[in-house]
Amino acid sequence: MTGYDLVVVGGGPAGVAGALSAAQAGLRVALVDAGPRLGGQYFRHRAGSLPSGRGADRFVRQCRALRTRAELLLDHKVWAVEQGEDSVTVHVMAGQEERPFTLACRSLLIATGAHDRPLPFPGWDLPGVLTAGGAQALLKGEGVPAGRRVVVSGTGPFLLPVAAGLAKAGVSVAGVFEANGPLGLARHPLLAAGKAGEALGYGAALAGHRVPYRTRHAVVAAHGSSRVTHVTVARLDAEWRVLSSRTVECDAVAVGYGFVPQIDLAVQLGCATTHSADGSPVVDVDEGQRTSVASVYAAGEPTGVGGAELAELEGRTAGLTIAHDLASGEGGDPVPGVLRRRGERLRAFARALQEAYPVQPGWQDWLHDDTLVCRCEEVPVSRIREAMDLGATDARSIKLLARPGMGWCQGRICGYAVSCLAGERPQAPRRPIAQPITLGCLERIEDEQPH
Amino acid sequence: MSFEITVDGRPVPVVQGQSVGAALHAAGITSWRSTRREGRPRGLFCGIGVCFDCLVTVNGRESQRACLVPASPGDEVTTS
Amino acid sequence: MSDVIVIGAGVVGAACAYYAAAAGLDVTVLDRGPVAGGTTGAGEGNVLVSDKEPGPELDLALLSNRLWRELAEHGGFEYEPKGGLVVAETGEVQRQLVELAGKQGVEHTVVPDTELHGYEPHLADGLAGGVFYPQDAQVQPMLAAARLLRHGADSFGHGALRLRTGVTVTGFVRSGERVTGVRTDHGDILADAVVNAAGTWGGQVAALAGVELPILPRRGFILVTEPLREPLIRHKVYTAAYVTNVASDSADLETSAVVEGTPAGSVLIGASRERVGFDRTTSIPVLRRLAAQATALFPVLRNRRVIRSYCGFRPYCPDHLPVIGPDPRAPGLLHACGHEGAGIGLAPATGHLLAQLLSGERTALDLAPFSPGRFA
Ligand SMILES: Cc1cc2nc3c(=O)[nH]c(=O)nc-3n(C[C@H](O)[C@H](O)[C@H](O)COP(=O)(O)OP(=O)(O)OC[C@H]3O[C@@H](n4cnc5c(N)ncnc54)[C@H](O)[C@@H]3O)c2cc1C
Ligand SMILES: Cc1cc2nc3c(=O)[nH]c(=O)nc-3n(C[C@H](O)[C@H](O)[C@H](O)COP(=O)(O)OP(=O)(O)OC[C@H]3O[C@@H](n4cnc5c(N)ncnc54)[C@H](O)[C@@H]3O)c2cc1C
Ligand code: FES
Numbered sequence: 001m002t003g004y005d006l007v008v009v010g011g012g013p014a015g016v017a018g019a020l021s022a023a024q025a026g027l028r029v030a031l032v033d034a035g036p037r038l039g040g041q042y043f044r045h046r047a048g049s050l051p052s053g054r055g056a057d058r059f060v061r062q063c064r065a066l067r068t069r070a071e072l073l074l075d076h077k078v079w080a081v082e083q084g085e086d087s088v089t090v091h092v093m094a095g096q097e098e099r100p101f102t103l104a105c106r107s108l109l110i111a112t113g114a115h116d117r118p119l120p121f122p123g124w125d126l127p128g129v130l131t132a133g134g135a136q137a138l139l140k141g142e143g144v145p146a147g148r149r150v151v152v153s154g155t156g157p158f159l160l161p162v163a164a165g166l167a168k169a170g171v172s173v174a175g176v177f178e179a180n181g182p183l184g185l186a187r188h189p190l191l192a193a194g195k196a197g198e199a200l201g202y203g204a205a206l207a208g209h210r211v212p213y214r215t216r217h218a219v220v221a222a223h224g225s226s227r228v229t230h231v232t233v234a235r236l237d238a239e240w241r242v243l244s245s246r247t248v249e250c251d252a253v254a255v256g257y258g259f260v261p262q263i264d265l266a267v268q269l270g271c272a273t274t275h276s277a278d279g280s281p282v283v284d285v286d287e288g289q290r291t292s293v294a295s296v297y298a299a300g301e302p303t304g305v306g307g308a309e310l311a312e313l314e315g316r317t318a319g320l321t322i323a324h325d326l327a328s329g330e331g332g333d334p335v336p337g338v339l340r341r342r343g344e345r346l347r348a349f350a351r352a353l354q355e356a357y358p359v360q361p362g363w364q365d366w367l368h369d370d371t372l373v374c375r376c377e378e379v380p381v382s383r384i385r386e387a388m389d390l391g392a393t394d395a396r397s398i399k400l401l402a403r404p405g406m407g408w409c410q411g412r413i414c415g416y417a418v419s420c421l422a423g424e425r426p427q428a429p430r431r432p433i434a435q436p437i438t439l440g441c442l443e444r445i446e447d448e449q450p451h
Numbered sequence: 452m453s454f455e456i457t458v459d460g461r462p463v464p465v466v467q468g469q470s471v472g473a474a475l476h477a478a479g480i481t482s483w484r485s486t487r488r489e490g491r492p493r494g495l496f497c498g499i500g501v502c503f504d505c506l507v508t509v510n511g512r513e514s515q516r517a518c519l520v521p522a523s524p525g526d527e528v529t530t531s
Numbered sequence: 532m533s534d535v536i537v538i539g540a541g542v543v544g545a546a547c548a549y550y551a552a553a554a555g556l557d558v559t560v561l562d563r564g565p566v567a568g569g570t571t572g573a574g575e576g577n578v579l580v581s582d583k584e585p586g587p588e589l590d591l592a593l594l595s596n597r598l599w600r601e602l603a604e605h606g607g608f609e610y611e612p613k614g615g616l617v618v619a620e621t622g623e624v625q626r627q628l629v630e631l632a633g634k635q636g637v638e639h640t641v642v643p644d645t646e647l648h649g650y651e652p653h654l655a656d657g658l659a660g661g662v663f664y665p666q667d668a669q670v671q672p673m674l675a676a677a678r679l680l681r682h683g684a685d686s687f688g689h690g691a692l693r694l695r696t697g698v699t700v701t702g703f704v705r706s707g708e709r710v711t712g713v714r715t716d717h718g719d720i721l722a723d724a725v726v727n728a729a730g731t732w733g734g735q736v737a738a739l740a741g742v743e744l745p746i747l748p749r750r751g752f753i754l755v756t757e758p759l760r761e762p763l764i765r766h767k768v769y770t771a772a773y774v775t776n777v778a779s780d781s782a783d784l785e786t787s788a789v790v791e792g793t794p795a796g797s798v799l800i801g802a803s804r805e806r807v808g809f810d811r812t813t814s815i816p817v818l819r820r821l822a823a824q825a826t827a828l829f830p831v832l833r834n835r836r837v838i839r840s841y842c843g844f845r846p847y848c849p850d851h852l853p854v855i856g857p858d859p860r861a862p863g864l865l866h867a868c869g870h871e872g873a874g875i876g877l878a879p880a881t882g883h884l885l886a887q888l889l890s891g892e893r894t895a896l897d898l899a900p901f902s903p904g905r906f907a
Contacts, residue, residue: 034500036521041499047468047521082815091815096512096520115501125504127482127494134498137518142473143466226492227481268813375496375504377795378488390677391540391566393696400572400673403795408503408757410839413496432813432840436514436757439800440833442822445815487758487796514757514836531760 003104004030004071006322007090009078009265010111012040013059013308014300014315018109020062021319023069027326030071030103032078032092034435038063040113040300041133042308044141054198055308079435081108081265088269088295093441100441107295107322110266110283111315114259114301117280117416119154119359120373120381121366123222123231124255132162132256145171147252151231153177153219154256156357160202162254167209174250176206177217177233179240179257180357220245220366222253240362257359259305260416260426264434266302269293273428276304277354279416281428288321288335289314297322306350313343364421373421374414376407384421395419395427408436456526458483465522472498472505472517475528483507483517483530506531533559533693535889536713536722538700538736539868540564541571542875544728545676546882547867549602549683551726552690554890558683559720560692561713563699566680567673570730571875573843575753575791575799576672577767578876581615581664582774585634587900588852588873591880593637594896596666598879607678608671609794615667615767616642616650617774618658618828624771625660631774632662639664653763653831667767669791672875700729703740703864710740710863724889726865731846733854733868742860744906746869748844750810752803752817754825755839756832758796763831767791770828773802780849782806784817788824790832798832800825802872809844845871855881855901856888865889866903 004027008019011033019031033040036047043051043059050060066072073092080091090103116131118124128147130138132154135146149172152163156178163176206213214233220242221232231253234245258278266283267273272292274284283291283298291298299318300311317335324334367373369382379402387401395418398404404418405411410431411418419426452467458475465474472495475483482492484506496504498518505517508529517528535551537544540562548558562568578599583589603610619625632639642661647654650663683692695717704712704719712721729736734746772787784805792798803817818840826833848854848869858864867885870877880896887894 034519080813080815082813089815115499116497125491125493125496127492130495131497131502134496134518137498138473138476138495142469142477144469144473144477146476270812375493375502378486378491387677390674390681391694391696392677393565394568397565397568397572397673400567401677406795406797406839408506408838409501413502430811430841432818433837436836436838438834438836439754439756439822439826442754442819442837443826443833445819487760513834 004028005326006107007103007105008109008111010113011038012113013042014311015111016062016066017312017315018111018299018319019070020066021316022322025323027323030073032073032076034077036075044137046143077435079433079437081268083269098441100445109318110298110302111300112262112302114261114305116256117258117260118255119257119363120371120417121220122368122371125372125375126222126224126228128228128251129222129253132158132254135254136162139165145169146254149174149250150252150254151175151219151248151250152254155179156258163211164202164205167211173211174248175212177219178215179218179236182215219253228253240360241365261302263302264431266298267428269296271296275425277351279425281426289318310346310350373417374404376409377403379404394424395422398422454524456522456528458528459530469522470518471520471522471528474522533557533722535724536720537726537728539728539730540566541569541730542672542676542878543867543881545679546878547726547728547885548692549679550882550886551889552683552687552692554886556690558692560694561698561700562696565696567676570843571672571676574672574875575801576670576875578668578670580637580666581617590896591877595877595880598883602879605682608674610670612668613766614663614665616661616663617769617771618661619771622659628662628771638666651768653829655828655830708862710861724863726867728867730868731844733846740861740864742858744854745849747806747847748809749847750805750807750842750844752840752842754800754821754837756798757836757838762792764790764792764798786820788828790825790828847871853901854903856898856903858903860907
């Protein structure tokens with residue numbers, strides 16, 4: 001097998017920074033991403049254009065430098081990783097035709113980002129209801145607004161850029177409904193110091209477009225037959241129980257209650273996990289981004305949701321550490337103190353944000369008996385409660401009895417909600433197959449020439 | 452630059468570089484799949500290949516995530 | 532105080548508790564985890580008579596087959612009497628299959644190669660023939676276990692059935708030699724009899740009572756495809772090699788294709804067998820072999836996607852027979868474990884026979900071949 005010193009999975013801010021730092025230190029690096037362009041979520045951009053937003057110039061420079069120093073395998077999906085004797089094997093499917101092949105590497109950097117964390121509510125599976133990140137990706141990556149009149153709802157500071165982006169694109173944003181209280185950004189001492197400027201910027205943008213921003217409010221139901229036509233917006237108490245409600249007309253909804261780090265590959269390799277302040281299972285790493293498994297590193301959202309700036313910093317840290325570790329670990333601490341201190345600050349900030357925007361239990365009262373929790377297997381909440389009544393005491397046994405999480409998405413979308421309903425913290429997901437693979441590909445994996 | 456693809460035989464315009472799902476959504480087609488049990492309509496949800504709500508058949512290749520597949524001129528998309 | 536404590540809320544423990552309650556006994560079922568969280572949660576749910584050599588296990592399977600049909604009438608879990616088709620790659624193997632079927636004395640139809648596609652339209656060309664077993668069935672084992680427990684709790688006037696999840700058995704209460712209850716992380720619980728239905732962990736539970744049961748984990752992987760809109764596969768279909776693999780003593784990896792559709796639309800592909808302890812690390816080479824064997828049987832599966840794989844640990848006994856009955860070394864302790872790859876199929880008969888023992892009736896089958904005493 002041909003070998004790389006480092007394979008990086010993920011071409012967002014973390015992966016690109018990690019790959020570049022390692023390549024600049026002289027390592028032979030390959031970066032794999034499922035998408036057609038570098039950028040990940042934050043720097044998602046349309047074909048033929050450049051990323052925009054804070055830090056975009058820097059990211060574009062990093063990508064240019066990376067192109068000449070590392071192998072870029074775009075439009076390549078990683079479906080499994082395996083620990084070998086003294087290397088890691090990365091199983092990849094290439095292109096639309098999904099040609100299977102494997103990469104061998106001395107170290108692996110997992111920089112696979114996160115996906116949205118939605119909560120179910122009546123009508124959440126109506127067309128036109130998108131995740132907040134989904135609406136953002138559609139706009140940034142494709143130039144397509146989610147609708148003409150859009151409602152943005154959920155919790156967390158991410159709702160602001162989503163709404164501001166839509167408003168700027170000429171969409172009528174019927175309102176931003178933040179389920180948590182107003183103390184969020186501005187009044188939190190740490191948060192106020194950190195990013196109030198950015199938040200104020202979005203706030204001003206929204207005000208300029210006369211977009212109403214309401215705290216302690218959320219979309220608790222969506223209505224329509226083949227597409228959402230209106231939503232029920234409720235005023236909530238501190239536990240998110242409905243106090244009163246009204247109807248808002250719209251043709252699209254963008255909802256998000258935070259993000260779920262994508263840690264499937266790390267779990268496949270047996271990396272230890274822990275929980276972050278928002279309740280998500282995350283990969284446990286040391287100050288050099290080393291996981292508990294030798295030769296395996298993680299950076300960006302898989303180690304805890306913290307945004308693009310922290311992701312980039314963790315990527316750089318990982319790249320430097322990997323180069324250092326491969327050079328048999330001599331010559332002191334590879335990570336400069338300034339990076340380390342900035343990392344500590346950004347992590348504290350990320351943690352404070354997660355604590356300022358928790359998910360409160362009252363959402364469970366928004367559900368009707370027939371509200372689907374699992375969209376794939378069409379499992380209503382009544383069946384989940386029935387399974388619990390039969391002796392299923394955790395999310396896994398609920399899945400075995402009632403099937404939420406057994407379908408196409410393998411619980412990526414409903415997993416958090418099912419864990420909440422079970423009254424437990426989400427467990428690290430076991431997904432030995434991180435991307436669906438045809439049996440025809442699977443039976444050929446070792447016959448294909450290594451890259 | 453733009454071109455057309457067909458969706459169940461109907462022409463749909465695409466801007467170069469767009470995914471099949473984005474082109475459909477932009478054309479006002481927000482649902483193109485119905486669920487197995489209850490026949491509920493589905494289209495884009497997560498937008499990044501995670502939810503599998505947006506599945507389509509592209510040029511005979513089944514179960515493709517419309518939000519991930521880039522559209523190419525003349526693509527024949529069928530839905531279920 | 533209960534009449535009986537059952538350790539383990541898998542399908543075997545559930546069946547034991549159900550039949551004991553039906554016989555008028557008060558039963559408490561304990562499990563350290565949730566209901567069906569052990570190997571039952573990894574099983575495919577085949578209720579097979581086709582893969583058993585003539586002998587005590589086949590007798591148990593036939594009894595169980597009938598009992599599953601009865602239990603299914605209560606409803607609440609999927610039960611599909613869809614039949615199993617064993618196929619032969621060569622004429623010689625077909626001859627052996629037909630011979631086995633004759634010896635089994637089980638209802639079957641010999642299927643010549645020309646009629647295979649009538650049974651399974653998508654089966655590969657070039658197979659030499661097969662044998663169809665109409666009694667082979669499939670249940671959803673997790674839901675079946677949970678429903679049996681619930682049905683047992685709801686139905687019987689005399690016996691009461693209680694399920695306590697999240698309770699770990701850590702030892703036994705003894706009165707002299709006799710087992711009179713269990714020690715748990717939630718305190719002691721007393722009973723006249725204790726049933727060890729701890730599946731793959733049955734040996735560990737037995738050890739708590741100072742007796743040895745040689746039960747070892749035999750790992751198996753399953754591939755699960757995307758849900759298909761059209762049912763491509765009608766029966767449970769497997770190759771003759773499966774029968775020899777099941778009966779093998781080797782610790783090494785063995786695989787043979789077992790392919791079947793499910794009511795949920797997914798196709799399940801098994802089965803591998805290897806003894807590697809409780810190692811959950813996914814083995815890609817095993818997944819690859821399963822894929823190759825499944826597509827060799829059903830080429831149409833090549834462009835279907837696998838969305839999931841999982842593994843479980845069958846409770847393996849060196850002589851491939853379950854352990855059912857009282858332990859002469861620890862009076863008051865009975866075993867109902869070690870069913871290897873057939874515990875779902877064999878659960879009702881196991882529960883039924885054990886309930887007969889507990890209520891002092893004559894057992895419907897001779898339990899001697901399954902006796903724990905064989906390891907004494
Ligand atoms: C849909 C969505 C939209 C978002 N939009 C914004 C935004 O506009 N502004 C903002 O501040 N934050 C946004 N975020 C938050 C985002 O998580 C961070 O801002 C930032 O992008 C994290 O950087 P990262 O490098 O950790 O991961 P990402 O930027 O998410 O990069 C991860 C990359 O890994 C790739 N990948 C994952 N798994 C595999 C695999 N198995 N095989 C191959 N490739 C794989 C993905 O394709 C992706 O490109 C968004 C998040 C989501 C989920
Ligand atoms: C891949 C695979 C496919 C299979 N397919 C089939 C099939 O198609 N048909 C078939 O018939 N069989 C099949 N089997 C085998 C079948 O799954 C098992 O034989 C059966 O599930 C065993 O059931 P059980 O109740 O004995 O054990 P389990 O379901 O494992 O239950 C034992 C329970 O005991 C509990 N326990 C253990 N120790 C303690 C303790 N100290 N205190 C409290 N509780 C404890 C555990 O938590 C567990 O829930 C398959 C197995 C595998 C792995
Ligand atoms: S919209 Fe979720 S996978 Fe395409």
